[in-house]
Amino acid sequence: MTPQSYFMVIAPVDLSRESSLRELLASMNHREGVVNPNNDVIPFGRFERLHFARLVLLKDQTRGDLGVIGAPQAELPVYLAFLCDFDGPLDSFMSELAGQCEAGLRRLFSHCQGFSNGTHLARWMKQHNQRSATAYVNWIGRTMRQVREEDALRQSLESYIDGNQASLSRLAPTEARRELVSFVKREREAGRVVLTEPDATPLSWRVSNAIHLLGVPIVLLLLTPFLLLYLPIFVIQLRRRERSDAEIAPRPDPDHAANLARLEDHFVSNQFSAMGSLKPGLFRRWTLSFILWVIDYTTRYIFNRGHLARVNTIHFARWVFLDNKQRLLFASNYDGGLDSYMDDFINKVGWGLNLVFSNGIGYPKTNWLILDGAKDEQKFKYFIRRHELPTEVWYDAHPGLTTVNLERNTLIREGLERSSMSEGEARDWLRLF
Amino acid sequence: MKHSKIDFKDVQGLVRYGYGRLPESCFLLLEIISPRAARDWLKTLDVADAEELSTPPDFALQVAFTHSGLRKIGLSSEIADQFSQEFKTGIYEESRSKRLGDVGENAPREWQWGGDSDNTPHLMLMLYSVKGGLEARKNATVDGLSSAGLALRGCLTSADFGGVEPFGFKDGISQPTVDWDGKRKLDGRDELEYGNLVALGEFLLGHRNEYGKYTDRPLLDLANDPRGILAEAEDKPGKKDFAFNGTYLVFRQLQQHVGRFWKFLDDQVGGDRSERQRLAELMVGRKMGGEALAVKSSSPIPGIDSDKRDANQFTFSSDPDGTRCPFGAHVRRANPRNADLPDGTRGLLSKLIRTLGFGGKGFRGDLISSVRFHRILRRGVEYGEPLPVNDAIKNGGNEIGERGLHFICLNANISRQFEFIQGAWLSSTKFDGMTEESDPIIGNREAVSECPFTNSFSIPQEAGLRRRISGIPAFITVRGGSYFFLPGIRALRYLSSLETD
Numbered sequence: 001m002t003p004q005s006y007f008m009v010i011a012p013v014d015l016s017r018e019s020s021l022r023e024l025l026a027s028m029n030h031r032e033g034v035v036n037p038n039n040d041v042i043p044f045g046r047f048e049r050l051h052f053a054r055l056v057l058l059k060d061q062t063r064g065d066l067g068v069i070g071a072p073q074a075e076l077p078v079y080l081a082f083l084c085d086f087d088g089p090l091d092s093f094m095s096e097l098a099g100q101c102e103a104g105l106r107r108l109f110s111h112c113q114g115f116s117n118g119t120h121l122a123r124w125m126k127q128h129n130q131r132s133a134t135a136y137v138n139w140i141g142r143t144m145r146q147v148r149e150e151d152a153l154r155q156s157l158e159s160y161i162d163g164n165q166a167s168l169s170r171l172a173p174t175e176a177r178r179e180l181v182s183f184v185k186r187e188r189e190a191g192r193v194v195l196t197e198p199d200a201t202p203l204s205w206r207v208s209n210a211i212h213l214l215g216v217p218i219v220l221l222l223l224t225p226f227l228l229l230y231l232p233i234f235v236i237q238l239r240r241r242e243r244s245d246a247e248i249a250p251r252p253d254p255d256h257a258a259n260l261a262r263l264e265d266h267f268v269s270n271q272f273s274a275m276g277s278l279k280p281g282l283f284r285r286w287t288l289s290f291i292l293w294v295i296d297y298t299t300r301y302i303f304n305r306g307h308l309a310r311v312n313t314i315h316f317a318r319w320v321f322l323d324n325k326q327r328l329l330f331a332s333n334y335d336g337g338l339d340s341y342m343d344d345f346i347n348k349v350g351w352g353l354n355l356v357f358s359n360g361i362g363y364p365k366t367n368w369l370i371l372d373g374a375k376d377e378q379k380f381k382y383f384i385r386r387h388e389l390p391t392e393v394w395y396d397a398h399p400g401l402t403t404v405n406l407e408r409n410t411l412i413r414e415g416l417e418r419s420s421m422s423e424g425e426a427r428d429w430l431r432l433f
Numbered sequence: 434m435k436h437s438k439i440d441f442k443d444v445q446g447l448v449r450y451g452y453g454r455l456p457e458s459c460f461l462l463l464e465i466i467s468p469r470a471a472r473d474w475l476k477t478l479d480v481a482d483a484e485e486l487s488t489p490p491d492f493a494l495q496v497a498f499t500h501s502g503l504r505k506i507g508l509s510s511e512i513a514d515q516f517s518q519e520f521k522t523g524i525y526e527e528s529r530s531k532r533l534g535d536v537g538e539n540a541p542r543e544w545q546w547g548g549d550s551d552n553t554p555h556l557m558l559m560l561y562s563v564k565g566g567l568e569a570r571k572n573a574t575v576d577g578l579s580s581a582g583l584a585l586r587g588c589l590t591s592a593d594f595g596g597v598e599p600f601g602f603k604d605g606i607s608q609p610t611v612d613w614d615g616k617r618k619l620d621g622r623d624e625l626e627y628g629n630l631v632a633l634g635e636f637l638l639g640h641r642n643e644y645g646k647y648t649d650r651p652l653l654d655l656a657n658d659p660r661g662i663l664a665e666a667e668d669k670p671g672k673k674d675f676a677f678n679g680t681y682l683v684f685r686q687l688q689q690h691v692g693r694f695w696k697f698l699d700d701q702v703g704g705d706r707s708e709r710q711r712l713a714e715l716m717v718g719r720k721m722g723g724e725a726l727a728v729k730s731s732s733p734i735p736g737i738d739s740d741k742r743d744a745n746q747f748t749f750s751s752d753p754d755g756t757r758c759p760f761g762a763h764v765r766r767a768n769p770r771n772a773d774l775p776d777g778t779r780g781l782l783s784k785l786i787r788t789l790g791f792g793g794k795g796f797r798g799d800l801i802s803s804v805r806f807h808r809i810l811r812r813g814v815e816y817g818e819p820l821p822v823n824d825a826i827k828n829g830g831n832e833i834g835e836r837g838l839h840f841i842c843l844n845a846n847i848s849r850q851f852e853f854i855q856g857a858w859l860s861s862t863k864f865d866g867m868t869e870e871s872d873p874i875i876g877n878r879e880a881v882s883e884c885p886f887t888n889s890f891s892i893p894q895e896a897g898l899r900r901r902i903s904g905i906p907a908f909i910t911v912r913g914g915s916y917f918f919l920p921g922i923r924a925l926r927y928l929s930s931l932e933t934d
Contacts, residue, residue: 261528268884306796336863337532347802371621377646378646398883404866407796426897428897
């Protein structure tokens with residue numbers, strides 16, 4: 001199994017060159033919201049391990065909210081963020097990228113403060129790689145190669161079934177499956193279908209994962225007495241804040257909303273980038289750090305097979321602290337339109353959104369950290385839209401496939417490779433087409 | 434009692450009644466030339482309310498405004514700006530068209546009306562009459578337009594198909610039951626069973642919706658209502674509620690290619706009559722007479738009247754493999770009839786497991802959003818001449834004239850209700866884990882990125898392997914449409930009393 005990795009290279013933009021940067025970013029797209037995979041700055045399509053990539057200017061439009069709640073507003077930079085999700089280790093991918101797109105990347109990062117002609121590109125990128133507090137991968141171990149092979153497999157099987165509908169429908173499920181298995185065998189022999197065996201899971205990954213898997217519960221266990229002692233105080237602190245924290249969720253500016261809408265719904269999947277400031281003070285900062293640490297654990301070991309709690313439309317997502325935890329960035333790649341994504345969120349994981357985002361300034365009022373909040377549907381949607389940032393460049397290596405399509409394709413392949421099946425199992429497998 | 438009982442005298446009749454007893458109807462699309470004259474005319478207009486009458490009326494008149502119409506008649510921008518974004522930008526806005534499937538031949542630029550701001554009417558008069566009465570009413574209304582400062586920009590005349598839509602299926606069978614009396618507990622808790630009784634606030638503004646909240650709408654200061662015409666907002670004391678007892682009306686003129694529909698099906702089954710009908714029924718998801726394909730539930734479903742039980746007392750949990758009603762069938766897409774948590778949720782532990790996303794059955798276990806947030810009241814009427822199936826096939830699928838549906842629906846939140854159903858469920862090529870197909874009846878068959886085709890329809894079979902129909906042409910073409918606001922009676926009086934130029 002090849003685990004997925006990611007990076008987010010982030011650096012403050014030289015604001016005197018912002019418009020030139022925007023032009024450069026726009027040049028990477030065919031048109032607004034539709035990237036050219038072969039653009040000459042970063043030809044994403046050339047990188048077979050790459051799932052998703054984006055370039056986004058982190059220009060926070062909601063910093064003024066600090067003033068609304070009477071908190072001091074420190075001047076924070078506008079960043080350029082470059083995010084990639086890919087198969088295999090970080091170092092080799094970054095070197096490959098820096099090697100193949102050196103000129104383009106240099107042009108791009110020359111718009112950032114502290115980057116000059118003499119800067120060593122790969123080293124600079126590594127230095128500016130910002131870790132996520134939480135990262136989510138829909139299906140850990142599913143590589144782009146697997147995605148491509150399995151989709152080709154399904155399509156080939158679907159057309160075979162279309163062409164032989166009458167004869168196949170007369171067969172018992174196991175016999176029909178046998179027919180399909182031998183069809184695929186013939187196709188593989190003819191080289192028309194390729195199904196590569198997964199690579200061995202890297203030892204270093206297994207070791208570090210095992211340490212993490214056990215380490216976090218041990219740390220939690222050790223902390224438990226203290227956490228329990230602190231709990232009553234936490235509740236009092238929380239409730240006091242929940243009663244008085246200000247909601248800032250006016251309707252988003254129509255122009256801002258229109259800008260975002262222009263970038264959306266060009267494919268069956270969409271990008272989402274949003275940022276906001278944490279409520280001032282240590283309480284929210286520590287609460288959020290703790291929560292994201294726990295969620296990160298669950299995304300590694302529990303929610304790594306097709307769904308994050310009840311949400312099954314996210315391919316990759318991450319939560320990243322910025323500016324010494326003054327701000328949080330959320331970036332995701334998801335299926336469907338934003339309105340339905342938000343509806344899904346509210347109705348399926350409103351409690352989870354509340355846990356995280358209620359630590360941000362202006363979030364709709366929560367109770368007991370998980371109740372209400374997002375359930376104030378319209379305010380929540382306004383809050384989300386208002387904090388959303390236009391994602392200038394977005395690349396999706398499989399723009400026609402949803403997470404559910406990918407899962408279905410994987411289930412087809414797994415069923416194909418099983419040595420035997422009962423009639424019932426075979427019938428269920430045949431229903432995947 | 435939590436709610437004041439609804440004042441039906443303040444609600445336009447269409448919200449409560451489909452006017453089935455007034456089978457002749459037409460919709461006049463109007464432009465306001467003189468706002469002052471139009472306001473005077475509005476004062477005298479006899480708009481039917483929703484109060485039950487002892488004798489059924491022989492005529493009913495309704496009036497709905499577009500956003501530009503409200504502005505033109507004199508509503509201040511300060512008030513009008515508070516309407517929802519989708520109402521303000523209109524149905525033809527580009528990103529919206531992508532989601533609604535209004536692309537290719539269905540693109541707004543191809544529409545006969547409503548496709549851009551120039552072709553969007555200011556208001557629509559809806560005339561409903563008993564048989565034989567419409568012509569005179571219509572003529573009288575049209576004659577009075579010029580003195581009312583109005584100009585006729587279009588007239589959409591409906592036809593009485595006798596409760597059957599142009600393809601020949603019984604129509605309008607399933608409707609949400611409006612919770613007029615506030616029986617629903619709207620405390621934000623998950624509903625574990627599908628119900629058909631839906632919060633009043635989903636269909637009328639100014640009332641609590643399924644979230645127990647009040648949908649955003651124009652509220653004004655007392656000073657802006659000096660005559661005290663408008664009601665006070667239930668949720669914001671000290672504010673007047675312009676939209677109280679009003680709602681949004683979505684209008685789409687959908688041409689139905691009846692000849693193409695039956696000819697295609699006939700070719701698929703080699704001319705076998707009963708097979709042809711069977712295939713059509715699988716695509717629609719109901720029998721032509723309206724009976725459900727899924728098995729009737731043993732226990733009653735809240736909000737389904739006893740007389741509708743045969744046609745409507747069912748959910749799809751009895752058909753998890755789609756072998757009775759295909760997953761992609763029109764009615765299954767339009768209302769998947771699920772609850773807030775996946776089927777079989779019982780007890781605290783089971784609830785917790787499902788809340789964390791486990792315990793569902795197969796990859797389809799928990800894909801569809803809960804339907805109670807996505808319901809609409811349908812008030813559509815057919816238009817054109819009926820075309821019998823045999824005639825449709827005889828002419829090789831070619832047909833003379835245009836027929837179809839004046840699709841009309843009412844909802845308090847266009848983006849969460851109409852647009853969601855149309856975009857995420859009907860038009861989506863990825864609905865319920867499927868791919869390469871959109872709604873078999875109303876889908877546009879346009880290719881989407883990296884999907885080789887979207888014109889197939891899968892019919893799950895008992896034996897396991899699906900049967901798949903391919904190469905389905907589009908059976909619907911969108912000819913026009915607009916987002917309207919259907920004000921309450923008090924709001925109409927408020928509009929007519931405005932004093933601007």
